[in-house]
Amino acid sequence: xxxxxxxxxxxxxxxxxxxxxxxxxxxxxxxxxxxxxxxxxxxxxxxxxxxxxxxxxxxxxxxxxxxxxxxxxxxxxxxxxxxxxxxxxxxxxxxxxxxxxxxxxxxxxxxxxxxxxxxxxxxxxxxxxxxxxxxxxxxxxxxxxxxxxxxxxxxxxxxxxxxxxxxxxxxxxxxxxxxxxxxxxxxxxxxxxxxxxxxxxxxxxxxxxxxxxxxxxxxxxxxxxxxxxxxxxxxxxxxxxxxxxxxxxxxxxxxxxxxxxxxxxxxxxxxxx
Amino acid sequence: xxxxxxxxxxxxxxxxxxxxxxxxxxxxxxxxxxxxxxxxxxxxxxxxxxxxxxxxxxxxxxxxxxxxxxxxxxxxxxxxxxxxxxxxxxxxxxxxxxxxxxxxxxxxxxxxxxxxxxxxxxxxxxxxxxxxxxxxxxxxxxxxxxxxxxxxxxxxxxxxxxxxxxxxxxxxxxxxxxxxxxxxxxxxxxxxxxxxxxxxxxxxxxxxxxxxxxxxxxxxxxxxxxxxxxxxxxxxxxxxxxxxxxxxxxxxxxxxxxxxxxxxxxxxxxxxxxxxxxxxxxxxxxxxxxxxxxxxxxxxxxxxx
Ligand SMILES: Cc1cc2nc3c(=O)[nH]c(=O)nc-3n(C[C@H](O)[C@H](O)[C@H](O)COP(=O)(O)OP(=O)(O)OC[C@H]3O[C@@H](n4cnc5c(N)ncnc54)[C@H](O)[C@@H]3O)c2cc1C
Ligand SMILES: Cc1cc2nc3c(=O)[nH]c(=O)nc-3n(C[C@H](O)[C@H](O)[C@H](O)COP(=O)(O)O)c2cc1C
Ligand code: FES
Numbered sequence: 380x381x382x383x384x385x386x387x388x389x390x391x392x393x394x395x396x397x398x399x400x401x402x403x404x405x406x407x408x409x410x411x412x413x414x415x416x417x418x419x420x421x422x423x424x425x426x427x428x429x430x431x432x433x434x435x436x437x438x439x440x441x442x443x444x445x446x447x448x449x450x451x452x453x454x455x456x457x458x459x460x461x462x463x464x465x466x467x468x469x470x471x472x473x474x475x476x477x478x479x480x481x482x483x484x485x486x487x488x489x490x491x492x493x494x495x496x497x498x499x500x501x502x503x504x505x506x507x508x509x510x511x512x513x514x515x516x517x518x519x520x521x522x523x524x525x526x527x528x529x530x531x532x533x534x535x536x537x538x539x540x541x542x543x544x545x546x547x548x549x550x551x552x553x554x555x556x557x558x559x560x561x562x563x564x565x566x567x568x569x570x571x572x573x574x575x576x577x578x579x580x581x582x583x584x585x586x587x588x589x590x591x592x593x594x595x596x597x598x599x600x601x602x603x604x605x606x607x608x609x610x611x612x613x614x615x616x617x618x619x620x621x622x623x624x625x626x627x628x629x630x631x632x633x634x635x636x637x638x639x640x641x642x643x644x645x646x647x648x649x650x651x652x
Numbered sequence: 653x654x655x656x657x658x659x660x661x662x663x664x665x666x667x668x669x670x671x672x673x674x675x676x677x678x679x680x681x682x683x684x685x686x687x688x689x690x691x692x693x694x695x696x697x698x699x700x701x702x703x704x705x706x707x708x709x710x711x712x713x714x715x716x717x718x719x720x721x722x723x724x725x726x727x728x729x730x731x732x733x734x735x736x737x738x739x740x741x742x743x744x745x746x747x748x749x750x751x752x753x754x755x756x757x758x759x760x761x762x763x764x765x766x767x768x769x770x771x772x773x774x775x776x777x778x779x780x781x782x783x784x785x786x787x788x789x790x791x792x793x794x795x796x797x798x799x800x801x802x803x804x805x806x807x808x809x810x811x812x813x814x815x816x817x818x819x820x821x822x823x824x825x826x827x828x829x830x831x832x833x834x835x836x837x838x839x840x841x842x843x844x845x846x847x848x849x850x851x852x853x854x855x856x857x858x859x860x861x862x863x864x865x866x867x868x869x870x871x872x873x874x875x876x877x878x879x880x881x882x883x884x885x886x887x888x889x890x891x892x893x894x895x896x897x898x899x900x901x902x903x904x905x906x907x908x909x910x911x912x913x914x915x916x917x918x919x920x921x922x923x924x925x926x927x928x929x930x931x932x933x934x935x936x937x938x939x940x941x942x943x944x945x946x947x948x949x950x951x952x953x954x955x956x957x
Binding site: 382383384385422426427428429430431470608609610611612614615616617618619620621622630631632633634635 | 675676677678682683685686698704705706707710711712713714715717718719720722724727728729730733872873921923924925926927928
């Protein structure tokens with residue numbers, strides 16, 4: 380595993396993608412070791428806000444990290460005001476990331492819901508590139524399922540075009556199919572063997588249930604989910620960010636794995652839902 | 653590092669006065685990626701209990717202005733795993749002269765004593781007893797909130813311990829001097845303070861508690877002035893050394909704590925925000941000595957007037 384580092388990143392650009400959704404481009408040495416599903420901690424310039432803001436890596440390469448986030452409070456609002464040339468303190472790259480080797484030779488679904496969409500861009504691109512290269516670890520097929528609430532909350536949608544089959548889901552049907560990403564996966568992909576997912580808990584729970592159901596029917600399917608929790612350190616020391624697991628965890632041996640360290644990505648079978 | 657940064661606590665010499673605050677530094681290894689742990693005066697480990705503790709439900713942390721609340725609930729793998737897996741990793745740092753202080757927690761006197769006994773022949777320099785834990789026998793009031801109970805648990809720990817004992821005091825009391833004296837009477841070799849101040853945060857939009865545990869311990873710069881006051885009061889109430897902590901984020905904060913009477917200082921929340929906060933703080937303290945032409949950091953202890 381690559382070393383974690385704290386550094387001051389330079390803002391290379393920022394654009395607004397939709398109402399309250401921003402895309403931040405950072406120049407940082409962390410970019411080169413980034414893996415899909417990992418995240419970084421951004422720190423506020425205002426020292427009265429001490430805790431890190433964990434943000435998933437949306438894209439990485441050429442010495443740059445792209446982060447896509449929603450302004451929900453003071454911290455993210457501070458980031459939204461960053462302009463090219465500004466500096467921001469960053470810690471990364473954190474967490475395990477998706478096990479992309481599990482995709483080798485299998486039919487893969489990459490799905491994100493809402494603010495879970497951004498990390499799926501990096502994931503889908505790497506998988507697609509493997510397919511194009513006929514890499515030994517390439518999946519046999521790739522379907523991307525971005526899910527949104529409605530047409531107003533859509534972002535990054537176009538950027539998935541070109542990475543395999545793209546099926547959109549929205550709660551009100553104003554873009555793609557009306558329903559949840561699980562509905563779409565169930566109705567339109569009967570061949571999923573590996574699912575990589577990030578999104579709100581109800582979405583992940585329903586995907587975990589879907590995978591369980593398929594396994595019950597004799598299918599060999601693995602569902603990887605990326606979880607969120609409030610964090611203080613991001614590197615495994617404070618034990619703030621745990622999730623209940625079915626097996627004893629490596630750290631405390633009490634069924635409480637650290638999302639920042641053992642996660643944020645877990646096999647859905649590891650989680651007590 | 654020169655001798656001018658050395659301090660002595662409970663008969664143990666530290667190469668400098670700066671140590672990690674328990675629970676904010678894991679058992680050190682995670683931070684070895686960010687700086688050489690041997691730069692520290694001491695590494696204070698995460699609280700360890702006799703058996704594994706699960707801790708509280710999540711959310712366990714919340715941000716507050718210039719601070720944070722935590723209700724981790726002392727999740728830890730228990731003393732057996734700690735000795736087998738964690739302590740050996742600290743051997744090299746200890747050989748480089750950084751002291752190892754093990755923070756101990758328990759729900760009963762027997763549990764504290766059990767952990768302390770297990771550590772008797774281990775490579776540990778000092779013990780720090782966290783008396784903010786609820787006493788299950790006495791209706792879950794913290795050991796550190798009642799002078800009698802504190803005196804008794806201190807005595808029991810001292811009787812069981814091979815290493816010098818630091819009693820870590822909770823600030824959630826009316827008069828810290830009474831508790832500091834109780835620890836001294838019980839035979840403590842030093843006291844450390846402050847642990848976190850109990851607080852609460854409510855999400856007004858959702859009308860829900862932010863922490864699953866409802867209450868949590870406040871730490872960070874927000875508590876620094878309270879900590880300075882309490883360290884000052886404790887240092888004037890007892891003859892044993894006082895280790896000061898609470899909101900230290902700079903060399904200036906650390907010096908302030910020493911001027912209030914602390915013989916050494918611990919840094920907690922600042923490390924969560926900035927992994928290499930402690931080596932920076934040590935550098936800033938040295939710069940202060942240079943700037944004021946002070947020969948030894950020991951001259952600063954209690955030197956406010
Ligand atoms: C592993 C991980 C990856 C994430 N990736 C993204 C992403 O790619 N894009 C995105 O928009 N958001 C992401 N989030 C959520 C993001 O961290 C929060 O929206 C952000 O911290 C809010 O900060 P704030 O100051 O604006 O909000 P405030 O509510 O003012 O923040 C107060 C405190 O609560 C914490 N907090 C608030 N909401 C969350 C949350 N949902 N999860 C964790 N901590 C929270 C903040 O970090 C801060 O410490 C991710 C969270 C995690 C844990
Ligand atoms: C996340 C977290 C975990 C903590 N865990 C412990 C612990 O296990 N044992 C203990 O004695 N104190 C624990 N503390 C208290 C700190 O050691 C320290 O006393 C307090 O945070 C004040 O210092 P600070 O403001 O520098 O953080 C913890 C504090 C935090 C923030
Ligand atoms: S955020 Fe501290 S252990 Fe995960």
